[in-house]
Amino acid sequence: MYHTPAWETVMGLEVHVELSTKTKIFCGCTTAFGGEPNTHCCPICIGMPGVLPSLNKAVVEYATKAGLALNCEITRYNKFDRKNYFYPDLPKAYQISQLYLPICRNGGVEIEAEGGGRKVIGIHEIHMEEDAGKLVHDPATNATMVDYNRCGVPLIEIVSEPDFRSANEVIRYLEKLKAILQYIGVSDCKMQEGSLRADINLSVRPAGSEAFGTRTEMKNMNSFKAIGRAIAGESARQIHLLEHGGAVTQETRRWDDDKNESFAMRSKEDAQDYKYFPEPDLIPIEISEEVIEQTRRSLPELPEAKRRRYVSELGLSEYDAEQITASKVLVALFEQNLAAGCPAKELANWIMGEVMHLLSESGKEPEDIPFDYGSLGALIGMVEKNEITRSTAKKVFKAVFEENCDPVEYVEQHNLKTVTDTGAVKTVIEEVIAANQKSVEEYKSGKEKALQYLIGQSMRALRGKADPQTVTAILKELLG
Template sequence: MTWETVIGLETHVELATATKIFCSCTTQFGGAPNTHCCPVCTGMPGALPVLNEKVLEYAVKASLALGCTVTQNCRFDRKNYFYPDLPKAYQISQLYLPIGRDGKVSFPLPDGGRKTIGIHELHMEEDAGKLVHDPWQDQTQCDYNRCGVPLIEIVTEPDFRSGEEVVAYLEKLRETLQYLGVSDCKMQEGSLRCDVNLSVRPAGSDELGTRTEMKNLNSFKAITRAVQYEAQRQIERIQEGKRVVQETRRWDENKDATYPMRSKENAQDYRYFPEPDLPPIQIGDDDLARLRAQMPEMAEAKRERYQAQYGLSAYDAGMMTSEKALADYFEECVALGAEPKTACNWIMTQVLRKLKELGQEPGRMAFTPDRLCRLLALVEEGSLNRNTAVAVLDAVFEDNGDVDEYVRAHGLSQVRDTGLIEAVVAQVLADNPQSVADLRGGKEKAFGFLVGQCMKALKGQGEPKLVNETLRRKLEEL
């Protein structure tokens, strides 16, 4: 029998706000335990939450970008559960009226095809704190620095059929949210976390099998492998005549297997009710229109435009849009007059090389587009040869030093003084009669040798085109 894997995703994304969702504590990563906390995010009696306006804005933008209908009259609900990572003993979330519903996302697949999946809903909620178990004391330490960090949870329909589709969707989701500027979506830092709901059924069947939920998937690789493992495990169970138990399973990356989580963690009766501490939210048509107008051009649209408008290859356009900061950088260079293909070439080779060397991200780069453009202009007008320009970039990149100043200070400008070049060429021809004879005898290689001698005399700074031309002309005049 052939089996079909059916997957739905719940993705939690940390929003890139400066403060927490319901209080003004910083969301900055790290910090000594419980130093980014206040009575609201530690759940002190009587403390009252107040919604961060940026969270609402980001959640609406994310909803729009994922094709959702925005719930213009929405509110928060209280999800009750007793676990010390949430000191209030409940999480403020949204159940009945999530901010976004019924979306659609279309994304490219590795095999060249496309897939469209449905978004069931998108809602706002608060993150929980961090628990650290002390094995010696048999106690658990609670650090609430992350407690109250704003999240959106994006729930898809069960529309995926493979791990590859899941990863392709997550890549698209990450790209979309990064371009919107609502999250940095760093999986390794936990700002994008994914739970995978998976069931299997005989191919062609319309019924859904019993699903399991997998947690602790913190890389694309882990997701692909966990999907393969769990689908196989369920198929084998069914083939052995056993049934799949609906449960939450934890992916163990070291063992490449999923394990059931303890049943008491599985008790799911959250007794939701409308959150009485927060008044409802109304999003007017004008607010919605304003936010819609702020939607940036997304990566896929940019990729198409770069190919059509600037003549970049698909690969180059993909590289330029791999991060929004890089695309912004490229576009600024073009706006400053750089030839698009040249700018793209320099960014892909030199700028990315330097960023990698320095361990920096494009968004935090000191080297500004106007500096790169100046460098490209100097190459274009022949004042710098390419290799020298690369050396200049190397030198000024980290501190965004002035290109002209550096070139002047280090005497790097190419020699374009025709008088000087003519004199050098004449001298080289006089000094190397044998090479001149070889060249006349048909040995083209001798020309290269003569060019090399001229460049040597010019300390490598002669403009190659000018040296070549002068040499040809002088040879003819001989």
């Protein structure tokens, strides 16, 4: 636990998601991540004198999709506004955003609640805006330089209600958000590349209290784990303050994950006045009922619906269904092999077992699955048909995972097929019995352990290619 039960932590999230449109929101430059500094720019995205923005319609489409997938109401009559502030990474010194008429409002996402059951996290609004560039500090020259590649990459900001009560809820919500946005193909949601960034508004209050405490806003967490640590750290800091007669200051804080603590950036008093006003360079955008309905119909089955279906129709456990549907890639792996005739539960066991195991062992995310999805099904198929044993299958899967080889060919090449000829098995076992007379004696005098040893020796002699049950049966028969 990160705080005493006497206190309750209350949180709301502001999540920035970069949309994966091909081009930027107001010009034709690519949105590709990386690239040499200042090579993905043009006079428009770096705000040269006299240039004007042209709205990329795909951004409105993507934002509408996201809104519908997150159960929001879609604003029919949209406008952009200017948010004015000076910073070298913001070349126009204003960000084109939406303040007065955000594209989506009043949505929600269902998650597993802390302490069991399910709860809905409310989404207050989603608005469209442009991303800023990046400052790069060069220690060699002690100079700060600007890379404008990211300027004008389209963003949606998803503002939640203050509905979170624990770090787990926050992380589950973010995982779900990520899964939904990946499903509908509007973002790759890669935290490490900054295409999903979460700011956390956090306050604490005595358990049972209705009134909110004074909140702080925390920035700069770049992994789910860092978010967990930041929440623990900030809750503890606020509780410590309050328990020692202090008060929480409303301010923005920067989380330093290396130092495992947060630092004040600016207080409410010196908070900037962004002088928002309607963007005069862009005409209002109207989204028709037709387009909304069309978009709604085009949405794929979303994680929540899938999760329910996996449990009720396919008989998966709640846990497995939740885990698999949390990732678009795992769903693809699951559904492709399911469609090829793989039994659902067996498939789920493999994904939750071997796939997840090897992923975490190699430090990879599901997005990085290195093998052809069909290989997993082919492997399971061989087990189902008793062509290979389960233990052989695990070995083969390791090879598939590491080398992306074809499991059927691999089994052929390495001669791993289960020996089905009982005569041949019998011959090998007879040789094992002959070579291990001591153990045979022990077994006969009642030591069950000796049988296990003989089974092991037989399996080894058979190089794992026989079914252990068959081996056991033949051994028992031969030992009389």
